[in-house]
Amino acid sequence: MEPIAQALGVIRQRIAVATAAAGRPPGSVALLAVSKTHGPERIVAAAAAGQGRFGENYVGEALAKMATLAIVPDLELEWHFIGHLQSNKSRAVAESFHWVHTVDSIKLARRLNTQRPASLPPLHVCLQVNVSGEASKAGIAVDHVFPLAAAVAELPRLRLRGLMAIPAVTTVATEQRTGFHRLAELAEELRGRGLPLDTLSMGMTGDLEAAIAEGATLVRVGTGIFGPRGNSPP
Ligand SMILES: *Cc1c(COP(=O)(O)O)cnc(C)c1O
Numbered sequence: 001m002e003p004i005a006q007a008l009g010v011i012r013q014r015i016a017v018a019t020a021a022a023g024r025p026p027g028s029v030a031l032l033a034v035s036k037t038h039g040p041e042r043i044v045a046a047a048a049a050g051q052g053r054f055g056e057n058y059v060g061e062a063l064a065k066m067a068t069l070a071i072v073p074d075l076e077l078e079w080h081f082i083g084h085l086q087s088n089k090s091r092a093v094a095e096s097f098h099w100v101h102t103v104d105s106i107k108l109a110r111r112l113n114t115q116r117p118a119s120l121p122p123l124h125v126c127l128q129v130n131v132s133g134e135a136s137k138a139g140i141a142v143d144h145v146f147p148l149a150a151a152v153a154e155l156p157r158l159r160l161r162g163l164m165a166i167p168a169v170t171t172v173a174t175e176q177r178t179g180f181h182r183l184a185e186l187a188e189e190l191r192g193r194g195l196p197l198d199t200l201s202m203g204m205t206g207d208l209e210a211a212i213a214e215g216a217t218l219v220r221v222g223t224g225i226f227g228p229r230g231n232s233p234p
Contacts, residue, residue: 002045002048002049003227004042004045004046004049004225004226005045005046005048005049007224007225007226007227008033008046008049008050008051008225009049010224011031011205011208011221011224011225012031014208014209014224015029015031015208015212015219017209018208018209018212018213019212021209021213022212022213022215024212028217029212029216029217029218029219030053030217030218030219031051031053031218031219031221032053032054032055032080032082032201032218032219032220032221033046033051033053033054033055033221033222033225033226034054034055034056034057034082034204034220034221034222034225034226035054035055035056035065035222035226036055036056036057036058036061036083036222036229037061037229037230038226038229039065040065040068040069042226043065043069043077044069044072044075046225046226047075047077051225052076052077052078053077053078053080054077054078054079054080055079055080055081055082055101055220055222056079056080056081056082056083057081057082057083057084058083059081059083059085059089059092059093062079062081062096062097063092063096066079066096078098078099079096079097079098079099080097080098080099080100080101081093081097081099081100081101081102082101082102082164082201082220083102084102084138085100085102085103085108087107087108087111090108090111090112090115091111091115093112094111094112094115094116094117094123095115095116095117095120097123098123098124099123099124099125099126099161100112100123100124100125100126101125101126101128101164101201101220102126102128102138102139102164103125103126103127103128103148103152104127104128104138104139104140105140105148106148106151106152109125109148109151109152109155109158110155112125112157112158113155113156113157113158114157116157116158122156122157122158122159123157123158123159124158124159124161125152125158125159125160125161126161126162126163126164126199126201127139127140127145127148127149127152127160127162127163127164128140128163128164128165128166129142129145129163129164129165129183129186130142130165131165131167131179131180131182131183131186132167132168132179134168137166137168138166139164139165139166142182142186145163145186145190146189146190146193149190149195149197150193150195153195160195160197161197161198161199162187162197162198162199162200162201162217163183163186163187163190163197163199163200163201164183164200164201164202165179165180165182165183165201165202166202166204167179167180167183167202167207169206171206173209173210176207176210176211177210177213177214179202180202180203180207180210180211180213180214180215180216181214183200183202183214184200184214184215187200187215198217199217199218200215200216200217200218201216201217201218201220202214202216202218202219203216203219203220204219204220204221204222204223205221205222205223205224208221208224
């Protein structure tokens with residue numbers, strides 16, 4: 001079997017096992033294939049194996065791949081932006097992606113809202129939260145999530161779907177769950193305050209089981225599907 005198809009099978013199986021172990025319904029966890037640094041031919045291989053959602057971190061790199069893939073017949077992919085988004089690149093993202101997982105300020109949200117073309121459906125967004133409170137980490141502080149969520153929910157060209165986090169990396173399963181648990185609690189709190197969130201974007205190759213145990217609805221997997229990455233472009 002094609003190596004990417006085989007690797008996808010392994011990840012799907014890990015997701016299925018973790019979903020069942022958590023007592024959650026089959027199919028309740030979506031898989032986002034993180035294709036940063038990997039060429040369009042690998043995306044085509046994953047798509048041929050039934051993968052439809054792809055995550056990219058760098059705007060220029062993503063647009064180049066989308067342009068290449070636009071000429072492939074019968075290829076309908078859903079693109080998720082999961083990298084840090086600078087204001088000066090927001091227009092390209094608003095025009096070319098279906099989802100943004102890394103909204104972390106009202107300024108960025110307003111720009112995306114203004115720049116989302118009227119010909120497209122609203123842009124799906126998640127707010128990135130710094131659940132581990134590390135100064136070096138991207139995302140908004142836990143205390144600032146509700147006001148930002150309430151403001152984003154008012155923007156007509158954005159559709160607030162949920163929260164995203166990249167907790168501090170650890171291989172200890174109980175510690176992995178702490179950050180994911182915090183994000184799930186926060187989403188529950190926002191729902192209690194009237195915001196209809198349905199997405200928890202959390203878990204990667206090394207910790208997807210812990211994320212699913214805590215309620216992830218979408219896991220972002222790169223290495224587990226495409227193998228190791230080369231040097232990331234800037
Ligand atoms: C690169 C990346 C991933 C994928 O990480 P792997 O460990 O390769 O699965 C997931 N989420 C974000 C935000 C990333 O930047």
